[in-house]
Amino acid sequence: MFTDQVAVVTGASRGIGRSIALALAGQGAKLVVSARNLEALNELVAQIKNDGGEAVAVAADVSVSADADKLIDTAVESFGRVDILVNNAGITRDGLLVRMKDEDWDAVLATNLKGAFACTRAAAKVMNKQRYGRIINISSVVGEMGNPGQANYCASKAGLIGLTKSNALELARRNVTVNAITPGFISTDMTDELSDKVRTELTAKIPLGRLGESEDVTEAVLFLASGKSGYITGQALGVNGGMYM
Ligand code: NAD
Numbered sequence: 001m002f003t004d005q006v007a008v009v010t011g012a013s014r015g016i017g018r019s020i021a022l023a024l025a026g027q028g029a030k031l032v033v034s035a036r037n038l039e040a041l042n043e044l045v046a047q048i049k050n051d052g053g054e055a056v057a058v059a060a061d062v063s064v065s066a067d068a069d070k071l072i073d074t075a076v077e078s079f080g081r082v083d084i085l086v087n088n089a090g091i092t093r094d095g096l097l098v099r100m101k102d103e104d105w106d107a108v109l110a111t112n113l114k115g116a117f118a119c120t121r122a123a124a125k126v127m128n129k130q131r132y133g134r135i136i137n138i139s140s141v142v143g144e145m146g147n148p149g150q151a152n153y154c155a156s157k158a159g160l161i162g163l164t165k166s167n168a169l170e171l172a173r174r175n176v177t178v179n180a181i182t183p184g185f186i187s188t189d190m191t192d193e194l195s196d197k198v199r200t201e202l203t204a205k206i207p208l209g210r211l212g213e214s215e216d217v218t219e220a221v222l223f224l225a226s227g228k229s230g231y232i233t234g235q236a237l238g239v240n241g242g243m244y245m
Contacts, residue, residue: 184240
């Protein structure tokens with residue numbers, strides 16, 4: 001489905017990002033995978049190559065604009081273009097509002113929101129020239145609903161939806177679409193920290209009766225990254241088992 005296309009995925013060393021990178025590579029895309037640390041990425045690149053694909057790894061902290069620029073420059077130097085950008089890198093630094101430290105607010109906003117802005121700004125210059133691009137921002141259901149103890153995270157994920165819509169309006173004339181996915185609670189390292197009690201309470205609130213898997217998010221990404229979604233832009237697609245409608 002993605003033969004001769006080039007995809008950049010941030011936060012690809014594990015979890016949802018890794019699943020997205022493997023799925024895009026499995027469907028023929030050339031991958032530029034990124035995270036802060038090269039070790040886990042090198043293993044991912046080896047796996048993609050072993051399966052007959054092409055991939056390069058870039059160590060980049062998305063909250064640093066120079067790193068975001070380097071990421072997109074490497075994609076162009078390696079493969080000549082950027083068709084798909086998945087802004088997936090994200091962190092949590094949870095705490096109740098009255099106890100939340102400035103540094104926890106700043107770190108989450110810097111990675112989750114500024115990171116997507118910086119990568120999109122760099123990629124948009126390339127996509128505009130190509131007159132083609134698919135940008136997918138991994139937001140969260142809590143950006144739509146709110147969540148106690150996550151003022152920083154919810155604000156960053158709600159901000160991503162605003163960024164998605166604004167960028168969609170600016171880039172539409174160049175045939176570049178920009179959409180967000182708002183996953184519910186997905187089983188990854190991020191949610192492994194939840195206690196069994198919290199997990200049981202959460203599951204009770206999910207109409208489909210289970211936490212999501214990385215693959216549930218990945219299938220939505222594959223659609224929004226494909227040519228089949230060409231008339232969809234500026235949307236936030238919920239992948240949440242029905243917990244928010
Ligand atoms: P994870 O913690 O397993 O993986 C996060 C990835 O982001 C890792 O590869 C990490 O190295 C990378 N990363 C973190 N900070 C970075 C930075 N500054 N620069 C570059 N890379 C950085 O998380 P996950 O559960 O796979 O989540 C992936 C995305 O999905 C995140 O944006 C997260 O907010 C979002 N999300 C997750 C869930 C969930 O329930 N797991 C739900 C909704 C949204």
